[in-house]
Amino acid sequence: MKKRLDIKSLKFKLWKYFVLFAATIMIILWLLQIVFLNTYYKSMKANEIKKIGDNLVLEYGNDNFEDTIYKISFSRGIIIQILNNDGIPIFPMNVFGENRPPRIDPMAMEMFIDKLVNDEQGKTLYTTEDPRLRRPTIVYGAILKEKNGENLYLYINGLLDPVDSTTSVLKNQLIIVTIISLILAIGLSFIIATKISRPITQVTEAASVLAKGDYNVIFEKGDYTEIDNLVATLNYTTIELSKTEELRRDLIANVSHDLRTPLTLIKSYAEMIRDISGNNPEKRQSHVNVIIEESDRLTGLVNDILDLSKMQSGLSQIDYIEFDIVKTTKDILKRFLILTERDGFTFELNCDDEIKVFGDEKKIEQVIYNLLSNAVNFTGVNKLVYIDIKNLGDYVQFEVKDTGKGIPKEELNHIWDRYYMVGKSHKRAVIGTGLGLSIVKSILIAHDSNFGVDSSINQGTTFWFQLKTK
Missing domain, CATH: 3.30.450.20 (PAS domain)
Incomplete structure (x- = not known):
């Protein structure tokens, strides 16, 4: 099917402007040489x-x-x-x-x-x-x-x-020059317009393929620096979109896994109460406790998703106050006593008696809790987690170290992503929901804090962040 002439296209407008420019030059030439x-x-x-x-x-x-x-x-x-x-x-x-x-x-x-x-x-x-x-x-x-x-x-x-005779000669020459110039202008402007618009057309066609979800598309460079810069940006965007799509699939799969497991347990233990342990108080209490724990896990997952969404959408307000980060850490560690008593985890806190910092206490509390949860999930068989709080003058550095297998260097930049797991293997966490580090990142960015991670294979991983003291 023959394409209709698009009068709004870049190609047509370039061609039109070139022709108008040539015609304007010829009109000026006629005025100067004949009229004036x-x-x-x-x-x-x-x-x-x-x-x-x-x-x-x-x-x-x-x-x-x-x-x-x-x-x-x-x-x-x-x-x-x-x-x-x-x-x-x-x-x-x-x-x-x-x-x-x-x-x-x-x-x-x-x-x-x-x-x-x-x-x-x-x-x-x-x-x-x-x-x-x-x-x-x-x-x-x-x-x-x-x-x-x-x-x-x-x-x-x-x-x-x-000058009448001179004007007559010039007029005859100008007629010939005008005809030749307009023909050349029309032809050359069409060629130039086509050459300029072709890479833009190619980029548009490739973008249409990308819009359909094909992230394997490659934007080809043209003959102009501006087009090359645009192509480089679009190719980078394509790579990032591909990563985002992969992350989205992993997120859906992992969230589905985390939702399915407690829901299955809740249903199973509810059926057991109905069919088996309804008249046995001891068994019934045990089964009810499992249902409550799994319900709490589901609630925690939903809350983490909502918190992450708020932080990344900029809807969460940061309320700066001065608070004692040592006291806050000790209060959080009390929530891990059940792991100490039941599973043998050890939390070693190294710090002064009191260290004041500025920040949103509730959100920093969430950061510390999530870092400790992450350490619990990935520490070594000795189940040992170190917490160091260092007063460095103008700021305080908070560190949480586990004794696990460590993280390869090529994966360190990805661990802050939602549900990213080293080696891409998703497992049921001992504590937490798998969204903890993403929430940590969002809160610390909102605080304009420095943060990072250091890790060595088979020597454990240390997460750290800094807060101002003034």
């Missing part, structure tokens, strides 16, 4: 004669003044004379074999003298019709003061050559 040529010629001729006249006025009285008049007259093709009050030429004395040049027409002389007398600077420049030649001429005049008080007059007369 005669006016321009008269102006140039008048300026030329005026310049000659002004220079002669300055040179009047020099010994070689008459030679200068001869040279200029022959080289420029103009009449230069010095007249007395009667209009009789007294300079030059001999022109073309005559003793004196012919006397100026009395009426012309009267008009000439009248214009000079009425001019404040004693100079005049005007265009008139020569009665003898019946052609327009430019007349320049200036009053020359003599020592005896007598006035002499510099008279310059230059013919205005007709």
